[in-house]
Amino acid sequence: MRIKNALVYTVEHGFEERDVRIKNGCFAGSEAAGTDGEEILDAGGDYLIPGLVDIHFHGCAGHDFSDGTPEALQAIGAYELRQGVTSICPASMTLSEETLKTVCANAYAYTKRPEAEQDTGARLIGIHLEGPFISMEKKGAQNPAYIRNPDVEMFLRLQEAAHGLVRLITIAPETDGAKEFIRRLADQVHISVGHTCSDYETAYRAFSQGADHVTHFFNAMPPFTHRAPGVFGAAFDAKHVMPELICDGIHIDASAVRVVFSLFGAERMILISDSMMATGMEDGAYSLGGLPVTVRGNLATLEDGTIAGSATNLMDCMRKAVSMGIPLETAVRAATYNPARAIGAADVCGSITAGHRGDCVLLSKDDLSTKKVIFGGKVVA
Numbered sequence: 001m002r003i004k005n006a007l008v009y010t011v012e013h014g015f016e017e018r019d020v021r022i023k024n025g026c027f028a029g030s031e032a033a034g035t036d037g038e039e040i041l042d043a044g045g046d047y048l049i050p051g052l053v054d055i056h057f058h059g060c061a062g063h064d065f066s067d068g069t070p071e072a073l074q075a076i077g078a079y080e081l082r083q084g085v086t087s088i089c090p091a092s093m094t095l096s097e098e099t100l101k102t103v104c105a106n107a108y109a110y111t112k113r114p115e116a117e118q119d120t121g122a123r124l125i126g127i128h129l130e131g132p133f134i135s136m137e138k139k140g141a142q143n144p145a146y147i148r149n150p151d152v153e154m155f156l157r158l159q160e161a162a163h164g165l166v167r168l169i170t171i172a173p174e175t176d177g178a179k180e181f182i183r184r185l186a187d188q189v190h191i192s193v194g195h196t197c198s199d200y201e202t203a204y205r206a207f208s209q210g211a212d213h214v215t216h217f218f219n220a221m222p223p224f225t226h227r228a229p230g231v232f233g234a235a236f237d238a239k240h241v242m243p244e245l246i247c248d249g250i251h252i253d254a255s256a257v258r259v260v261f262s263l264f265g266a267e268r269m270i271l272i273s274d275s276m277m278a279t280g281m282e283d284g285a286y287s288l289g290g291l292p293v294t295v296r297g298n299l300a301t302l303e304d305g306t307i308a309g310s311a312t313n314l315m316d317c318m319r320k321a322v323s324m325g326i327p328l329e330t331a332v333r334a335a336t337y338n339p340a341r342a343i344g345a346a347d348v349c350g351s352i353t354a355g356h357r358g359d360c361v362l363l364s365k366d367d368l369s370t371k372k373v374i375f376g377g378k379v380v381a
Contacts, residue, residue: 001021001022001040001377001378002019002022002040003020003041003043003362004041005017005043005045006018006045006046006362007043007045007048007365008352009047009048009329009336009351010352011351011352011353013333014329022358022376022377023377024377025357025376026354026358026376026377027353027354027355027356027358029354041362041374043362045365046364046365046371047362047363047364048352048360048362048363049332049352049363050350050360050361051349051359051360051375052085052086052087052314052315052318052335052336052361053087053088053089053125053339053345053350054085054088054089054090054272054275054339055088055168055270055272055339056089056091056130056168056215056216056272056274057090057091057272057273057274057275058289058309059276059279060075060275060276061078061079061277062277062278062281063277064276064287064288065090065103065107066092066093066095066099068099068103068106069106070109073106073107073110073121074110074121076088076121077110077120077122078120078121079279079280080122080313081380082373083373084315084370085314086359086373086375087125087349087359088123088125089126089127089167089343090107090127090128091128091129091274092127093131093142093143093288094130094134094142094143094144094147095131095132096146100132100161101157102161104127104161104162104166105162107124108161108162110124111123111124111165118376119376123357123359124165125340125343125345125349126343127165127167128166128168128170129155129169129170130142130169130194131195132146132147133151133170133171133172133175133177133181134147134170134172134175134195135147135172135175135195138196139220140220141293141302141307141309142195143289143291149177150175150176150181151177152177152181152184155169155185159188167343168189168190168213168343169190169192170192170193170194171191171192171211172193172197173193173202173205173211174197174198178206179205179206182206182209183210186212187210190212190343191206191210191211191213192212193211193214193234194215195215195220195221196221196231197222198221198222198230198231199230200229200231200234201234203235204234204237204238207238207240213242213243213244213342214235214243216245216246216251216272216274217231217235217244217245217260218245218251218252219307235264236264239268241268242268242270243268244270245260245269245270245271246272246273246274246317248273248274248298248310248311248312248320250298250312251274254324257321257324257326258324258326261326261330261334266329266330266333267333268338269334269338270334270339270342271314271321271334271335271339272314272317273313273314274309274310275309275311275313275314276288276300276308276309276310278293279310279311279312280313281295286300288309291308293308295311298310315335315361317335318332318334321334322368336349336351337350337351338350357376358374358375359374359375361374362374
């Protein structure tokens with residue numbers, strides 16, 4: 001396939017008008033020769049961006065990743081692909097070890113689907129364990145019955161069930177066992193600070209020991225103040241740390257979004273959806289991690305009013321970030337290259353680079369609506 005007349009998002013994180021070739025399912029260099037049978041797609045001057053990469057979401061289309069069934073993951077993968085989210089690292093909830101083992105094994109099985117099914121859903125590039133090693137006080141929508149202190153051996157058992165697919169894990173660094181957990185595992189998995197009561201000193205120590213990520217910045221952690229900067233201040237000072245942000249228009253005010261992007265810079269920020277099963281569905285009653293959730297519009301809440309994930313997909317979060325004043329180039333980077341880099345997957349996805357799988361999305365230059373989703377060099381939506 002050759003895509004011509006496109007404004008292409010480049011590895012320099014800007015747009016330039018050029019052609020893109022996809023050969024044998026992967027992006028090819030400009031020197032790649034065309035063939036008589038080469039499919040031509042005229043972009044008509046619209047934007048061509050890499051397929052999006054969501055490294056923190058729980059579900060969509062009426063299903064949850066923690067359902068742990070092939071049917072759930074197939075439906076989730078199909079929905080995400082239609083939205084232009086071509087690479088996924090779904091997040092589990094705080095559940096029993098046996099349930100989490102099933103979830104991990106199911107994720108691995110999804111990556112081993114028959115070749116005929118590979119183009120029917122987004123590619124699963126990792127697992128995000130959001131719990132159970134979190135703070136009871138900042139549990140948010142997580143089930144308190146299964147919260148426990150960080151446990152290296154339990155993590156290793158889950159990683160074994162996942163065949164090494166766990167790329168990211170959220171922990172509360174103030175909890176007993178967290179220091180040892182980070183010391184032993186920081187070179188094996190990306191460790192994220194989240195669902196935590198940490199003060200500045202505790203969070204900064206965790207980052208100094210090897211944690212390199214923050215789970216849904218601002219949410220489920222103490223607020224930033226001028227005398228108690230907390231996780232926010234520690235993450236700012238630890239320059240290797242990459243924070244996630246939910247830009248659904250519900251979780252974080254637009255002004256705070258602009259402040260964080262300005263302070264942390266385009267190279268560090270990650271957009272996530274944190275979407276739950278109601279995403280893409282009608283308003284009504286749903287569940288998250290076994291807890292009942294009510295969804296009205298984009299707002300998902302527990303019975304006590306606690307926000308329970310989002311009902312917005314990552315593509316819409318990226319558009320929302322742009323509407324909040326984030327430059328398009330920055331928002332695209334935060335939804336593609338940065339999340340891929342954060343979990344060590346930037347060598348296979350997140351940019352339009354020769355050798356990477358040919359996943360990209362054609363967006364209208366007028367309103368950023370999705371015009372085409374291209375997956376492995378095939379138009380799938």
